[in-house]
Amino acid sequence: MNLTARFLKSTHEQLPDRVSSLLEDKKKLENEISELRRKLANAKFDDLENSESIKVGNVSFLGKVIQGVPPRELKNIVDGFKKEVGSGIVSVAGSFENKASLVVGVTEDLCGKYDAVALVKHGVTALDGKGGGGRPDMAQAGGSNVENLSGAIERIKDFVAQMKQ
Known part of the structure; x- marks a missing residue:
């Protein structure tokens, strides 16, 4: 636990909150990536639309x-x-x-x-x-x-x- 706390630059007591915050950040980034991929696909479709x-x-x-x-x-x-x-x-x-x-x-x-x-x-x-x-x-x-x-x-x-x- 101490190694994990040091790795996450947190105290032992703050560790659960820090992990929760990191998981929340990860989820937000995954959603952003998904949205960007969707926009990329739509842009490619727009380029091909007159095919x-x-x-x-x-x-x-x-x-x-x-x-x-x-x-x-x-x-x-x-x-x-x-x-x-x-x-x-x-x-x-x-x-x-x-x-x-x-x-x-x-x-x-x-x-x-x-x-x-x-x-x-x-x-x-x-x-x-x-x-x-x-x-x-x-x-x-x-x-x-x-x-x-x-x-x-x-x-x-x-x-x-x-x-x-």
Whole structure:
């Protein structure tokens, strides 16, 4: 206890308050980091907002690679792109902390024809990942190959092209 008190530059009696204060500071910093990451993801989305989808068969397809955005934020970006395309399939691949992530979104009107889970499972093999999961309209997977993000997007695009429209 004495060593801990010295390390935290506190007296033995003040130690509980000091630890509580440090934990509170840590929580505030974590919240700030989370908020900054959210703002970064939104800024990247704003930069990409005018991206154009391409036609794959008779389906609009939008595929993008985005670096430095946490995986959970990629879902928000895909949701934004789904609104932009109106009707279509959106695929976003990204790397964060040396891990690859892939998110696929299918607009509601196409969920009967295309399944985001099947699409993400097909694409994630390019990232040396396995599995993936989610719902028919939104699915996510991860892998270790951060060098082949565009390859994952291409695999999904090719898979959509091969499917009966």
